Amino acid sequence: MNLRRLPVFPTALVAAAVAMMIGLGIWQISRAQWKESLLARYAAAQGLPPIAFPTIPLAGEPPLYRRASGLCMRVVEWNATAGEDRTGEPGYSHFASCSTGAEGPGMVVDAGWSKDPNAKSSWTGGVVSGVIGPDRKAKFRLVSGEGLGGLAASAPPSLDSIPNNHRFYAAQWFFFAFAALVIYILALRKRLKAEDA
Secondary structure, eight states: OOOOSSSSHHHHHHHHHEEEEEHHHHHHHOOOOOOHHHHHHHHHHHTSEEEEOOOOSSOOOOOTOOOEEEEEEEOEEEEEEEEBBOOOEEEEEEEEEOSSSSOOOOOEEEEESSSOOOOOOOOOOEEEEEEEEEETEEEEEEESSOOOOTBBBBBBOOGGGOOOHHHHHHOOOOOOOOHHHHHHHHHHHHHHHHHHH
């Protein structure tokens, strides 16, 4: 194929698109390696000794999936969100925002589960033991190991809930790059043959 006959703008456009897709594939592979390292760290944390639940702002990553205990001096507010019990039954997890007597964000406790989003717990505070799990608003919360104040126990935080599809996404981007290249080459050959004819 005579390179001088290649259309400049379409070729440059396709080359840029292919390079971008390959770059995205490489980025997804690096994300996969980061996620695998993170999951390994979380898995190791599950076997470490219990700690005191952090009640002051943390500079680094929160100690997710670590067993911990904390003291809820009093419940400031209750909230409910979709959740599961230990058998996987869908329903609502009830979160208690707690005052801890220390300056800082306090503590969010997953006090338990029920079928009713408006269920009331009689729990007003005290010592809680459980596992530290992620939280969208507070970054992390303490999931009680038992139901508090008449609630059933919520499902503990699970590593299975953390998606790790980055290698699949990388393969997709590489496939898109290959497909774009093949399609362009076929279209180019067809055009050049038409010009020769």
